[in-house]
Amino acid sequence: MTNADDSVVPAAGDATPMISMHDVEKTFGDLHVLKHIQLDVPAGQVVIVLGPSGSGKSTLCRTINRLEPIDSGSIAIDGKTLPEEGRALAQLRADVGMVFQQFNLFAHKTILENVMLGPLKVRKKGKDEAKKRALELLDRVGIANQAEKYPAQLSGGQQQRVAIARALAMDPKVMLFDEPTSALDPEMVNEVLDVMTALAKEGMTMLVVTHEMGFARRAGDRVLFMADGEIVEDTDPESFFTSPKSDRAKDFLGKIL
Ligand code: ADP
Numbered sequence: 001m002t003n004a005d006d007s008v009v010p011a012a013g014d015a016t017p018m019i020s021m022h023d024v025e026k027t028f029g030d031l032h033v034l035k036h037i038q039l040d041v042p043a044g045q046v047v048i049v050l051g052p053s054g055s056g057k058s059t060l061c062r063t064i065n066r067l068e069p070i071d072s073g074s075i076a077i078d079g080k081t082l083p084e085e086g087r088a089l090a091q092l093r094a095d096v097g098m099v100f101q102q103f104n105l106f107a108h109k110t111i112l113e114n115v116m117l118g119p120l121k122v123r124k125k126g127k128d129e130a131k132k133r134a135l136e137l138l139d140r141v142g143i144a145n146q147a148e149k150y151p152a153q154l155s156g157g158q159q160q161r162v163a164i165a166r167a168l169a170m171d172p173k174v175m176l177f178d179e180p181t182s183a184l185d186p187e188m189v190n191e192v193l194d195v196m197t198a199l200a201k202e203g204m205t206m207l208v209v210t211h212e213m214g215f216a217r218r219a220g221d222r223v224l225f226m227a228d229g230e231i232v233e234d235t236d237p238e239s240f241f242t243s244p245k246s247d248r249a250k251d252f253l254g255k256i257l
Protein backbone atom coordinates (compact mmCIF):
# COMPACT_ATOMS: atom_id res chain seq x y z
CA MET A 1 0.00 0.00 0.00
CA THR A 2 2.72 2.46 0.96
CA ASN A 3 4.99 1.22 -1.80
CA ALA A 4 6.32 4.29 -3.64
CA ASP A 5 5.64 2.69 -7.03
CA ASP A 6 1.99 2.21 -6.20
CA SER A 7 1.32 5.57 -4.60
CA VAL A 8 1.02 7.59 -7.81
CA VAL A 9 -1.56 5.37 -9.45
CA PRO A 10 -4.80 4.75 -7.59
CA ALA A 11 -5.34 1.03 -7.17
CA ALA A 12 -8.02 -0.34 -9.48
CA GLY A 13 -10.15 -2.06 -6.86
CA ASP A 14 -8.73 -5.01 -5.01
CA ALA A 15 -5.02 -5.27 -5.64
CA THR A 16 -4.75 -8.98 -4.73
CA PRO A 17 -3.80 -10.82 -7.93
CA MET A 18 -6.41 -13.32 -9.08
CA ILE A 19 -3.67 -15.76 -10.09
CA SER A 20 -0.30 -15.61 -8.42
CA MET A 21 2.59 -17.98 -9.19
CA HIS A 22 5.92 -17.61 -7.45
CA ASP A 23 9.15 -19.52 -8.02
CA VAL A 24 7.18 -22.39 -9.52
CA GLU A 25 9.26 -25.36 -10.65
CA LYS A 26 7.87 -28.51 -12.21
CA THR A 27 9.67 -31.58 -13.49
CA PHE A 28 8.59 -34.83 -15.09
CA GLY A 29 11.52 -37.10 -14.20
CA ASP A 30 14.58 -35.51 -15.81
CA LEU A 31 12.50 -33.08 -17.82
CA HIS A 32 12.34 -29.58 -16.33
CA VAL A 33 8.96 -28.48 -17.68
CA LEU A 34 8.31 -25.25 -15.77
CA LYS A 35 11.32 -23.15 -14.84
CA HIS A 36 11.04 -20.51 -12.19
CA ILE A 37 7.61 -19.24 -13.18
CA GLN A 38 6.69 -15.80 -11.81
CA LEU A 39 3.24 -14.60 -12.70
CA ASP A 40 0.69 -12.24 -11.19
CA VAL A 41 -2.59 -11.84 -13.05
CA PRO A 42 -4.84 -9.03 -11.83
CA ALA A 43 -8.60 -9.53 -11.73
CA GLY A 44 -10.23 -9.10 -15.12
CA GLN A 45 -7.08 -9.53 -17.16
CA VAL A 46 -7.07 -11.73 -20.28
CA VAL A 47 -3.71 -13.43 -20.62
CA ILE A 48 -2.84 -15.18 -23.88
CA VAL A 49 -0.24 -17.94 -23.60
CA LEU A 50 1.73 -18.64 -26.76
CA GLY A 51 4.69 -20.86 -27.48
CA PRO A 52 5.85 -23.84 -29.48
CA SER A 53 4.58 -27.34 -28.83
CA GLY A 54 6.17 -28.82 -25.71
CA SER A 55 7.06 -25.44 -24.18
CA GLY A 56 4.95 -26.08 -21.07
CA LYS A 57 1.71 -24.21 -21.81
CA SER A 58 -0.64 -27.05 -20.87
CA THR A 59 1.40 -27.90 -17.79
CA LEU A 60 1.19 -24.26 -16.69
CA CYS A 61 -2.62 -24.43 -16.91
CA ARG A 62 -2.77 -27.79 -15.19
CA THR A 63 -0.65 -26.65 -12.25
CA ILE A 64 -2.92 -23.64 -11.69
CA ASN A 65 -5.79 -25.88 -10.66
CA ARG A 66 -3.58 -28.63 -9.27
CA LEU A 67 -4.30 -31.20 -11.93
CA GLU A 68 -0.49 -31.42 -11.74
CA PRO A 69 1.41 -31.00 -8.49
CA ILE A 70 4.39 -28.63 -8.53
CA ASP A 71 7.87 -29.46 -7.20
CA SER A 72 8.37 -26.15 -5.43
CA GLY A 73 7.12 -22.60 -5.31
CA SER A 74 3.58 -21.46 -4.63
CA ILE A 75 0.36 -20.81 -6.49
CA ALA A 76 -2.48 -18.72 -5.09
CA ILE A 77 -5.94 -18.03 -6.46
CA ASP A 78 -7.41 -14.73 -5.25
CA GLY A 79 -4.86 -14.68 -2.46
CA LYS A 80 -5.52 -18.22 -1.27
CA THR A 81 -2.61 -20.62 -1.64
CA LEU A 82 -3.59 -23.91 -3.22
CA PRO A 83 -3.44 -26.72 -0.70
CA GLU A 84 -2.00 -30.07 -1.69
CA GLU A 85 -5.12 -32.14 -1.22
CA GLY A 86 -8.44 -32.66 0.54
CA ARG A 87 -11.71 -30.80 0.69
CA ALA A 88 -10.14 -27.36 0.60
CA LEU A 89 -8.49 -28.31 -2.68
CA ALA A 90 -11.81 -29.37 -4.21
CA GLN A 91 -13.30 -25.99 -3.26
CA LEU A 92 -10.37 -24.00 -4.57
CA ARG A 93 -10.24 -26.04 -7.74
CA ALA A 94 -13.89 -25.17 -8.25
CA ASP A 95 -12.81 -21.50 -8.34
CA VAL A 96 -10.77 -22.27 -11.44
CA GLY A 97 -12.80 -23.28 -14.47
CA MET A 98 -10.96 -25.16 -17.18
CA VAL A 99 -11.85 -25.81 -20.80
CA PHE A 100 -9.76 -28.29 -22.75
CA GLN A 101 -9.18 -29.05 -26.40
CA GLN A 102 -11.31 -32.17 -25.95
CA PHE A 103 -14.65 -31.17 -24.50
CA ASN A 104 -14.84 -34.03 -21.98
CA LEU A 105 -18.62 -33.92 -21.62
CA PHE A 106 -20.33 -36.91 -20.00
CA ALA A 107 -21.68 -38.82 -23.00
CA HIS A 108 -24.53 -40.53 -21.11
CA LYS A 109 -25.85 -37.31 -19.57
CA THR A 110 -27.89 -34.62 -21.30
CA ILE A 111 -26.47 -31.17 -21.97
CA LEU A 112 -28.50 -29.79 -19.07
CA GLU A 113 -27.31 -32.56 -16.72
CA ASN A 114 -23.71 -31.95 -17.75
CA VAL A 115 -24.00 -28.30 -16.74
CA MET A 116 -25.91 -29.03 -13.51
CA LEU A 117 -23.59 -31.74 -12.21
CA GLY A 118 -20.79 -29.62 -10.67
CA PRO A 119 -23.12 -27.18 -8.89
CA LEU A 120 -25.10 -30.11 -7.43
CA LYS A 121 -22.12 -32.24 -6.36
CA VAL A 122 -19.39 -29.74 -5.51
CA ARG A 123 -21.24 -26.51 -4.76
CA LYS A 124 -24.11 -28.39 -3.04
CA LYS A 125 -26.77 -26.31 -4.77
CA GLY A 126 -30.41 -27.32 -4.81
CA LYS A 127 -31.80 -28.94 -7.95
CA ASP A 128 -34.11 -26.06 -8.94
CA GLU A 129 -31.44 -23.43 -8.47
CA ALA A 130 -28.86 -25.49 -10.39
CA LYS A 131 -31.29 -26.03 -13.24
CA LYS A 132 -32.27 -22.38 -13.49
CA ARG A 133 -28.65 -21.29 -13.57
CA ALA A 134 -27.69 -24.01 -16.08
CA LEU A 135 -30.44 -22.87 -18.45
CA GLU A 136 -29.30 -19.25 -18.10
CA LEU A 137 -25.76 -20.23 -18.97
CA LEU A 138 -26.82 -22.40 -21.89
CA ASP A 139 -28.79 -19.43 -23.15
CA ARG A 140 -25.75 -17.24 -22.77
CA VAL A 141 -23.63 -19.55 -24.92
CA GLY A 142 -26.47 -19.81 -27.44
CA ILE A 143 -27.67 -23.40 -26.97
CA ALA A 144 -30.56 -23.34 -24.50
CA ASN A 145 -32.69 -25.11 -27.12
CA GLN A 146 -30.34 -28.15 -27.03
CA ALA A 147 -30.61 -28.71 -23.28
CA GLU A 148 -32.30 -32.11 -23.50
CA LYS A 149 -29.96 -33.53 -26.14
CA TYR A 150 -26.90 -35.69 -25.56
CA PRO A 151 -23.36 -34.49 -26.40
CA ALA A 152 -23.03 -36.72 -29.48
CA GLN A 153 -26.07 -35.01 -31.01
CA LEU A 154 -24.28 -31.64 -31.00
CA SER A 155 -21.56 -30.26 -33.26
CA GLY A 156 -18.05 -29.80 -31.89
CA GLY A 157 -18.55 -26.06 -31.59
CA GLN A 158 -21.77 -26.57 -29.67
CA GLN A 159 -20.15 -29.14 -27.37
CA GLN A 160 -17.32 -26.76 -26.61
CA ARG A 161 -19.82 -24.03 -25.76
CA VAL A 162 -21.51 -26.49 -23.39
CA ALA A 163 -18.11 -27.14 -21.83
CA ILE A 164 -17.72 -23.40 -21.26
CA ALA A 165 -21.20 -23.18 -19.72
CA ARG A 166 -20.39 -26.14 -17.50
CA ALA A 167 -17.22 -24.45 -16.24
CA LEU A 168 -19.10 -21.17 -15.65
CA ALA A 169 -21.80 -22.99 -13.67
CA MET A 170 -19.30 -23.34 -10.82
CA ASP A 171 -19.03 -19.54 -10.59
CA PRO A 172 -15.27 -19.65 -11.10
CA LYS A 173 -13.04 -16.70 -10.34
CA VAL A 174 -10.68 -17.66 -13.12
CA MET A 175 -11.17 -19.45 -16.44
CA LEU A 176 -8.36 -21.40 -18.09
CA PHE A 177 -8.65 -22.35 -21.73
CA ASP A 178 -6.16 -24.83 -23.18
CA GLU A 179 -6.40 -24.70 -26.97
CA PRO A 180 -10.22 -24.68 -26.84
CA THR A 181 -10.65 -24.43 -30.61
CA SER A 182 -7.83 -26.69 -31.81
CA ALA A 183 -10.02 -29.76 -32.21
CA LEU A 184 -12.81 -27.92 -34.04
CA ASP A 185 -13.63 -27.77 -37.71
CA PRO A 186 -12.65 -24.29 -38.98
CA GLU A 187 -16.23 -23.11 -39.42
CA MET A 188 -16.92 -23.68 -35.72
CA VAL A 189 -13.95 -21.82 -34.32
CA ASN A 190 -15.57 -18.39 -34.29
CA GLU A 191 -18.71 -19.39 -32.41
CA VAL A 192 -16.48 -20.51 -29.53
CA LEU A 193 -14.16 -17.49 -29.74
CA ASP A 194 -17.22 -15.21 -29.69
CA VAL A 195 -18.36 -16.72 -26.39
CA MET A 196 -14.85 -16.26 -24.98
CA THR A 197 -14.70 -12.67 -26.21
CA ALA A 198 -18.02 -11.89 -24.50
CA LEU A 199 -16.72 -13.45 -21.29
CA ALA A 200 -13.57 -11.34 -21.47
CA LYS A 201 -15.64 -8.19 -21.95
CA GLU A 202 -17.70 -9.07 -18.89
CA GLY A 203 -14.50 -8.94 -16.85
CA MET A 204 -13.65 -12.60 -16.34
CA THR A 205 -10.01 -13.27 -15.46
CA MET A 206 -8.81 -15.59 -18.21
CA LEU A 207 -5.69 -17.46 -19.22
CA VAL A 208 -5.95 -18.70 -22.78
CA VAL A 209 -3.58 -21.01 -24.61
CA THR A 210 -4.41 -20.56 -28.27
CA HIS A 211 -3.07 -20.51 -31.79
CA GLU A 212 -5.78 -18.07 -32.86
CA MET A 213 -3.66 -14.99 -33.37
CA GLY A 214 -6.55 -12.75 -34.39
CA PHE A 215 -8.30 -13.54 -31.13
CA ALA A 216 -5.06 -13.06 -29.20
CA ARG A 217 -4.62 -9.55 -30.59
CA ARG A 218 -8.27 -8.59 -30.25
CA ALA A 219 -9.18 -10.02 -26.87
CA GLY A 220 -5.84 -10.29 -25.05
CA ASP A 221 -4.61 -7.73 -22.53
CA ARG A 222 -1.28 -9.49 -22.19
CA VAL A 223 0.80 -12.10 -23.95
CA LEU A 224 3.07 -14.64 -22.29
CA PHE A 225 5.43 -16.32 -24.71
CA MET A 226 6.81 -19.60 -23.41
CA ALA A 227 9.78 -21.60 -24.65
CA ASP A 228 11.43 -24.58 -22.94
CA GLY A 229 9.42 -24.14 -19.75
CA GLU A 230 10.23 -20.47 -19.29
CA ILE A 231 8.18 -17.33 -19.72
CA VAL A 232 10.45 -15.68 -22.26
CA GLU A 233 8.30 -12.63 -22.99
CA ASP A 234 5.56 -11.00 -20.96
CA THR A 235 4.11 -7.99 -22.73
CA ASP A 236 1.02 -6.53 -24.39
CA PRO A 237 -0.26 -8.17 -27.59
CA GLU A 238 0.59 -5.26 -29.88
CA SER A 239 4.22 -5.14 -28.71
CA PHE A 240 4.54 -8.89 -28.96
CA PHE A 241 3.20 -9.15 -32.49
CA THR A 242 4.91 -6.06 -33.89
CA SER A 243 8.23 -6.17 -32.06
CA PRO A 244 9.01 -9.48 -30.36
CA LYS A 245 12.26 -9.20 -28.40
CA SER A 246 13.66 -12.72 -28.24
CA ASP A 247 14.95 -14.78 -31.15
CA ARG A 248 12.68 -17.62 -30.08
CA ALA A 249 9.59 -15.42 -30.29
CA LYS A 250 10.68 -14.04 -33.68
CA ASP A 251 11.22 -17.59 -34.90
CA PHE A 252 7.79 -18.66 -33.55
CA LEU A 253 5.98 -15.72 -35.17
CA GLY A 254 7.86 -16.29 -38.43
CA LYS A 255 6.42 -19.80 -38.57
CA ILE A 256 2.81 -19.00 -37.75
CA LEU A 257 2.12 -15.60 -39.30
P1 ADP B 1 2.62 -27.58 -24.50
O1 ADP B 1 1.25 -27.54 -23.95
O2 ADP B 1 3.29 -26.23 -24.56
O3 ADP B 1 2.70 -28.28 -25.83
P2 ADP B 1 3.12 -29.41 -22.33
O4 ADP B 1 2.93 -28.62 -21.08
O5 ADP B 1 2.04 -30.31 -22.73
O6 ADP B 1 3.55 -28.42 -23.50
O7 ADP B 1 4.42 -30.29 -22.18
C1 ADP B 1 5.66 -29.75 -21.78
C2 ADP B 1 6.69 -30.87 -21.75
O8 ADP B 1 6.34 -31.77 -20.71
C3 ADP B 1 6.73 -31.69 -23.03
O9 ADP B 1 8.08 -32.06 -23.26
C4 ADP B 1 5.90 -32.90 -22.69
O10 ADP B 1 6.30 -34.00 -23.44
C5 ADP B 1 6.17 -33.08 -21.23
N1 ADP B 1 5.06 -33.68 -20.49
C6 ADP B 1 3.80 -33.19 -20.38
N2 ADP B 1 3.03 -33.96 -19.60
C7 ADP B 1 3.82 -34.99 -19.18
C8 ADP B 1 3.62 -36.13 -18.34
N3 ADP B 1 2.43 -36.36 -17.76
N4 ADP B 1 4.66 -36.95 -18.16
C9 ADP B 1 5.86 -36.71 -18.72
N5 ADP B 1 6.12 -35.66 -19.51
C10 ADP B 1 5.12 -34.80 -19.76
Ligand code: MG
Nearest residue numbers: 057058059178
Ligand atom coordinates in the same frame (compact mmCIF):
# COMPACT_ATOMS: atom_id res chain seq x y z
MG1 MG C 1 -0.57 -28.11 -24.76
